[in-house]
Amino acid sequence: MQDDSGPLSPENTPEKTTLPATAAQTSPENPWPLALLSKNLKSYIDRAPATWVEGQVIELNRRANASYITLRDVDAEVSLSLTAWSAVMNRLELPLERGARVVALVKPDFWVKTGRLSMQTRDIRPVGLGDLLARIERLRQALAAEGLFREDRKLPLPLLPGRIGLITGRNSDAMKDVMRNAALRWPAVAFEVREVAVQGVNAVAEVSRALAELDAMPEVDVIVIARGGGSLEDLLPFSHEDLVRAVSAALTPVVSAIGHEADRPLLDDVADLRASTPTDAAKRIVPDVGEELTRVRQSRAQLRRVIQTLLARETDRLNHIRSRPVLAAPLSMVEYREEEISRLRGRALSAVTAEVRRDTDRIGHLRAQVRALSPQNTLDRGYAVVQLKDGSVVRDAGTVPAEAPLRIRVAVGELTATEGTR
Structure with missing residues (x-):
C-alpha cells in the first residue's frame, strides 16, 4: 500500500543527529536509508504538474481496470509508458487503436515500495484530421509571414541538369517513376540517390540529412524530394517546420514531388518547383530529347530559310549593281577620263605654246630696242x-x-x- 506520509528528514529519523541533511552530503560512511530517498523522490515528483503530451500509440494492452499504453514521439525515437484507468478510457467516443495519434494529460507518479515511476493518464484524446490541418495552416501562415514562400526566393531550375539529386523512400515506386521517366526523356541523365524514411519519426531527420548532403555536392544541379502520396498522417513529415526551413535554406533548386493533391504539405509551398507527381517531376526537370531534336530541326530549317532569303536578296542587289553602265563597261569610264585628260593636255600645250610665242616676240622687240639704244x-x-x-x-x-x-x-x-x- 502506498505510504502518503510526508517526506522523511534527518530530524524525524531514529538517527537524526548523524544523517546528512541533503543528498549531496551523503557518503559511503554516512548514507541515507533507502526509505528516506524514496520518500523524498515521491515528494519531489508529486510536485510536478500534469502535462499535455502528443505522440503515437505503438503498443496498447487492455486489462480489466487499466490500459497500458506505449506512446512514441512523432518526431524522435523517444517512447513513454502510460497507465490509463478504465474511467479515462471509457470517455473516448471510439476505442483507441494502435497507430493513433493522441494527446494525453499525464502526471508522473512514484511508487515508494517498488521504486517504480509510472505516468498516470488523467485524460486522453485522439488528434483528428481537423486538428492536424489546423496546425499545418497556422504554421503555413507563420512561415508565409516570414517570407519563406515568396516567389522571388525561388531558384530557377537548370535547363539541362548534369546530375539530379533524388531523395525518396527505399526501393519505392516514386524512385522508379522519376528515374524511368527521366531516362525516357533524356537517356544521358544521371542521378545521385538517397533512400530514406519518408514517413514516421525518422523521416524529418533522414530527409533533412540527405538534403544537406546533396546540397553540398557541386555536381548536383537540382534536388527532387519524391513520395507517391499517402494519408495526411503519413505526409506530416513534409509539413514539419525543420524540413521546411532546411529546404528554404538550400542553395540548390529543390523540386517537391509528394504526389498528394488534396492536402498540400508545406514542402510544396517552400520548394522552388512543385510537381503534382513523381512522374510529373521527371517531365519538368529534364527536357524531352525527341522534342529537343524536333526543335533543333525546326530551328535549322528556319535558319536555312533565312540564309537562303538573305543570299537571294543580296544576289539580286549585286545583279542590279552589275547591270549599271559603269560596271557593265568599266573601261568606258577610264576611256572617258583618258579622252578628257588628252583634251586638257592639248589645251594646256596650246596655251603654253601661245604664251611662249608671245613672250618670244616680246623679247625680240625688247632686244631690238636695246640694240637700237646700244653704243655699239x-x-x-x-x-x-x-x-x-x-x-x-x-x-x-x-x-x-x-x-x-x-x-x-x-x-x-x-x-x-x-x-x-x-
Whole structure:
C-alpha cells in the first residue's frame, strides 16, 4: 500500500543527529536509508504538474481496470509508458487503436515500495484530421509571414541538369517513376540517390540529412524530394517546420514531388518547383530529347530559310549593281577620263605654246630696242668713242690735257693717239 506520509528528514529519523541533511552530503560512511530517498523522490515528483503530451500509440494492452499504453514521439525515437484507468478510457467516443495519434494529460507518479515511476493518464484524446490541418495552416501562415514562400526566393531550375539529386523512400515506386521517366526523356541523365524514411519519426531527420548532403555536392544541379502520396498522417513529415526551413535554406533548386493533391504539405509551398507527381517531376526537370531534336530541326530549317532569303536578296542587289553602265563597261569610264585628260593636255600645250610665242616676240622687240639704244650700234654708224687712260669718256675737248694718251673705240677695234697742241 502506498505510504502518503510526508517526506522523511534527518530530524524525524531514529538517527537524526548523524544523517546528512541533503543528498549531496551523503557518503559511503554516512548514507541515507533507502526509505528516506524514496520518500523524498515521491515528494519531489508529486510536485510536478500534469502535462499535455502528443505522440503515437505503438503498443496498447487492455486489462480489466487499466490500459497500458506505449506512446512514441512523432518526431524522435523517444517512447513513454502510460497507465490509463478504465474511467479515462471509457470517455473516448471510439476505442483507441494502435497507430493513433493522441494527446494525453499525464502526471508522473512514484511508487515508494517498488521504486517504480509510472505516468498516470488523467485524460486522453485522439488528434483528428481537423486538428492536424489546423496546425499545418497556422504554421503555413507563420512561415508565409516570414517570407519563406515568396516567389522571388525561388531558384530557377537548370535547363539541362548534369546530375539530379533524388531523395525518396527505399526501393519505392516514386524512385522508379522519376528515374524511368527521366531516362525516357533524356537517356544521358544521371542521378545521385538517397533512400530514406519518408514517413514516421525518422523521416524529418533522414530527409533533412540527405538534403544537406546533396546540397553540398557541386555536381548536383537540382534536388527532387519524391513520395507517391499517402494519408495526411503519413505526409506530416513534409509539413514539419525543420524540413521546411532546411529546404528554404538550400542553395540548390529543390523540386517537391509528394504526389498528394488534396492536402498540400508545406514542402510544396517552400520548394522552388512543385510537381503534382513523381512522374510529373521527371517531365519538368529534364527536357524531352525527341522534342529537343524536333526543335533543333525546326530551328535549322528556319535558319536555312533565312540564309537562303538573305543570299537571294543580296544576289539580286549585286545583279542590279552589275547591270549599271559603269560596271557593265568599266573601261568606258577610264576611256572617258583618258579622252578628257588628252583634251586638257592639248589645251594646256596650246596655251603654253601661245604664251611662249608671245613672250618670244616680246623679247625680240625688247632686244631690238636695246640694240637700237646700244653704243655699239652708234659705233656701227661711224661714230667713235674717245676715252682717257683711266677709261673716262671725253665729252669736252677742252678738258683733255695736252699730250694725254687717248683710246679711240670704233665699230671694230680701237686706236691710240696723243693729244696735240691746239
